[in-house]
Amino acid sequence: MSRVTVLPLNLELEVGEGQSVMAAAHAAGYIWPTECQANASCGLCVSIIREGVENCGEILDEERETLQRTMGAVDPTRRLACRLTVTGPVTLTKRGVRSADEA
Secondary structure (H helix, E strand, O other): OEEEEEEOOOEEEEEOOOOOHHHHHHHOOEEOOOOOOOOOOOOOOEEEEEEOHHHEOOOOHHHHHHHHHHHOOOOOOEEEOOOOOEOOOEEEEOOOOEEHHHO
């Protein structure tokens, strides 16, 4: 398990090996902004990596395509949470993450 801190909520998530950050958030009872329901096509789940970029998994083709289409370029500090896996501690920023109880 790896720890991901989500700002500005200051949420601490435990992310399992091979699990996406978004899936970990959903499992912990949080809603992550998305329109495509984690299909890597809308780009709304893009998050800014503040610390731990070296602990982020590889950017695969479908994530790369969406980042290029929605952001104009691929930047390793901008990642889709629906595809982002981690191997160590990461701190990221994503506004709009909220408890499912607030939905």
